[in-house]
Amino acid sequence: MTSSPSAVDVDAVLALLDAATATDGVRPVSEDAELRLRHGSPGGHDLVVHDDGALAGYARYDDGAAELVVHPDHRRRGLGRALLRQLLDLAGDRPLNLWAHGDLPGSAALLRPHGFTRARVLLQMRLPDLAAADLDQRPALPDGVQVLPFSPGRDEEAWVRVNSRAFAWHPEQGRMTRQDLERRETEPWFDPDGFLMAWRGEPGDDGVLLGSHWTKVHPSGDVADEPVGEIYVLGIDPDAQGMALGRALTDLGLVHLRERGLRQVLLYVEEDNTAAVRLYESRGFRRFAVDVAWHRAPAREVVAPSSGG
Ligand SMILES: CC(C)(COP(=O)(O)OP(=O)(O)OC[C@H]1O[C@@H](n2cnc3c(N)ncnc32)[C@H](O)[C@@H]1OP(=O)(O)O)[C@@H](O)C(=O)NCCC(=O)NCCS
Structure with a gap:
């Protein structure tokens, strides 16, 4: 087994991610x-581990947060533990947060003996039958508010x-920068027509952005055999909360996805965000x-237990 924190073979890592996903x-x-x-964003650390000459494990560390995966054909040989040790070295005296997507049994078994505890739970909710969802096609909007598609080059700062x-309280979403947004604007799935912006007044003039609903479409084969929509980011400015704008934007975005012929929608939400979970449940998400x-x-x-690997 060898491991290296140097430049990684991105295609090989993506193939490993595909194998683990399958x-x-x-x-x-x-x-x-x-x-x-x-x-190739600077700042983070990509770690890889090889087994019999093949790329067998990958981990990413970025500012106290990490993710870790071992190729399904190379599991239970100590590689996960070896990568975890490198992540712990990188974190040093600082706290470390490790995401376990899907909450698979191996993750708890690997992490618990090293003193990790469950800190946050992110729910994936799904709306299995968008055609049957009870949506308001033309929801009432607060006075003077209009909903327009995102305009690239004009709306970034406001968004x-x-x-x-x-998302001031949210460790990841609230830190999104203009560069993070622009990186997504170059992705093949990006569609300004599915990125709904609620303005009081005229944008670009003295208009004020009150909130937005950014939808996304996953192509066939990504999360299901058919394309699946996503409530990607729904955010209402604290000054505009309580005006039923969140519900109106949710429905307008879902109507947009339905008009594109989609039958299923997913979203991610913090389990303890009861206001949002209730809103989504009222639209049929489970x-x-x-x-x-x-x-x-x-x-x-x-004190971590000593072990081979
Ligand atoms: C979790 C994961 C990284 C473990 O990788 P791995 O290389 O198989 O782990 P190791 O061989 O180093 O296992 C170390 C110890 O963790 C525990 N463990 C790991 N996988 C386990 C499983 N599926 N069931 C029970 N215990 C498991 C065992 O105690 C193991 O020691 P042992 O083999 O001597 O009994 C791997 O299963 C994976 O990539 N899962 C999908 C991605 C994921 O969940 N990532 C989050 C990781 S925190």
């Missing part, structure tokens, strides 16, 4: 981590500002899967 039924890294890997206010963030306090306070 076996586990869930993608082992977040969309954001995968985008950073593909675009980043409202997103950071709406729990489908969970991702768990495991947290480990600074290394000095925890």
Whole structure:
């Protein structure tokens, strides 16, 4: 076994991610981590481990957060533990958060002995029958508010500002920058018509953005055999909350996805975000899967068992 923190073979890592997805039924890294890997974003650490000359494991560490996967053909040989040790070294005295997508049994078994505890649960909810959903096609909007598609080059600043206010409490979403947004604008799935912006007044003039609903469409084969829609980011400025704008934007986005012929929709939401979970349940969404963030306090306070691998 060899491991290396140097430049990684991105195509080989993507093939490993595909193999794990096919076996586990869930993608082992977040969309954001995968985008950073593909675009060679600076700042994070990509770790790989080889077994019999083949790429057998991959981990990404970025500012105290990490993800880790071992190829299904190379599991239970100590590679996961070896990558975990490298992640713990990178974290040093700082806390480490590790995402376990799908909450698979191996993740808990690997992490618990190293002092990790379940810290956050991210729900994936699904709406299995969009055609049958009871949606308001023309929801009432607050006075003077209009909903328009996202306009690239004009709306970025306003969106980043409202997103950071709406998700100020959220460790990842609230930190999205203009560059993170522009990286997504170059993705093949990006569609300004499915990115709905609620403005009071005229955008670009003295209009004020109150909230937005950004939808996404996963192509066939990505999460299901058929294309699947997503409520990708729904955010309402704190000053505009309580006006039923969230419900109106949810329905308008879902109507857009229905008009595109989609039959299923998914979304991710923090399990303890009861307001959002209730809104989505009222539209017919149900729990489908969970991702768990495991947290480990600074290394000095925890004694990890010694082991081979
Ligand atoms: C979780 C994962 C990374 C483990 O990788 P691995 O290389 O198989 O793990 P190791 O061989 O280093 O296992 C170390 C210990 O973890 C435990 N363990 C790992 N997988 C396990 C499983 N499926 N069931 C029970 N215990 C398991 C065992 O105690 C094991 O020690 P042992 O083999 O001596 O009994 C791998 O299953 C994987 O990639 N899963 C999908 C992605 C994922 O869930 N990532 C989150 C990781 S935190």
